[in-house]
Amino acid sequence: MSGTRTVVVASSLDELHRRSAQYVAQTIAAAVAARGRCAVALSGGSTPRGTYALLAAPPLRDVIPWASVHLYWGDERCVPADHADSNYHMAHEALLAHVPVPPGNVHRARTELGNPEAVAADYEREVRAHVGADDGVPRFDLIMLGLGPDGHTASLFPGSAALDEATRLVVPNGIDYMPHPRVTFTLPLLNAARAVQFLVAGAGKAPVVARAMNGDPAVVASRVCPTDGVVRWDLDRAAAGE
Ligand code: 6PG
Numbered sequence: 001m002s003g004t005r006t007v008v009v010a011s012s013l014d015e016l017h018r019r020s021a022q023y024v025a026q027t028i029a030a031a032v033a034a035r036g037r038c039a040v041a042l043s044g045g046s047t048p049r050g051t052y053a054l055l056a057a058p059p060l061r062d063v064i065p066w067a068s069v070h071l072y073w074g075d076e077r078c079v080p081a082d083h084a085d086s087n088y089h090m091a092h093e094a095l096l097a098h099v100p101v102p103p104g105n106v107h108r109a110r111t112e113l114g115n116p117e118a119v120a121a122d123y124e125r126e127v128r129a130h131v132g133a134d135d136g137v138p139r140f141d142l143i144m145l146g147l148g149p150d151g152h153t154a155s156l157f158p159g160s161a162a163l164d165e166a167t168r169l170v171v172p173n174g175i176d177y178m179p180h181p182r183v184t185f186t187l188p189l190l191n192a193a194r195a196v197q198f199l200v201a202g203a204g205k206a207p208v209v210a211r212a213m214n215g216d217p218a219v220v221a222s223r224v225c226p227t228d229g230v231v232r233w234d235l236d237r238a239a240a241g242e
Helices: 013-035 049-055 087-094 116-130 203-213
Strands: 005-010 038-042 069-073 075-077 142-145 170-173 182-185 195-200 230-236
Touching: 005 013, 013 038, 013 049, 013 142, 013 195, 013 230, 049 087, 069 087, 069 116, 075 087, 116 170, 116 182, 203 230
Parallel strands: 005 230, 038 069, 038 142, 142 195, 195 230
Antiparallel strands: 075 182, 170 182
C-alpha cells in the first residue's frame, strides 16, 4: 500500500515549529498506545531545533511518555558527540538535556569508532537490535527529515552511491560541498517507516520543495515513499512559495 502525503503550510517558522512538535507528540502517543513504545529518528540541520525546543518544554514535555520513547538519528556527521557540528550534540542541547528520556533509550551513532564504515556498521547493528522489524527491516514509528537546497535528505546526496543501496540500512556517505564524512539511513530504512516528517523552511528551499512535490526523481527526497506509511511535510509559507 503506498503511503499518503499531508502538506501543512504554516504562516511562520514559529508556527511550523508548533505544528510539527504537536505532530511528533501525537505520533508518539499513538505508537505507545498501540505498541507500548515508540522509535523516533531525529533530523539534523537547523530547522528542527525549534521543534525540539517545544518538545522539551511544557506542555508537550509533560505529556510525552519519555520512558517509552527511543531516539535515533537519521544521519550523523563523523565528529565527536560534543562537536558543534554533531547532530546528536544539537539534539542534546535542544531536547535531550531537558526531558526525562532514559539514557538507555538514546541510540546515537558511535562516531568515536572513527572510521565511517565502522560507525555505519555499528549503528546498523544498534538499529536492528532495538527497532522492531516487519519483513526483516526495522520499522520506525517516525523519521524526521530535512531537505537541502540540492534535494538531499538525511545524508543521501544527489548522485551518491548510497542512493542505490538496497540491503544495508546505514552506510557511510558524504559529499565535497558538505562538511565532514557522514553516516546515513538508506532508502530501504526510510521507506520502511510508519511515518516520515519533512521540516522545511525558508524561501531558498521553495524551488526544491516544488520539485519534490512534483516527484522530480533528481530530488532525493522524492524517493522517500514509505511502502506502508505516511509522509508529512511541515513547511512555512516561504518554503511553500512555489
Ligand atoms: C544534516 C541533515 C541534513 C539537513 C538538511 C536541511 O545532517 O545536515 O540531516 O539533511 O536536514 O541539510 O538542513 P537545514 O534544516 O539546516 O536547512
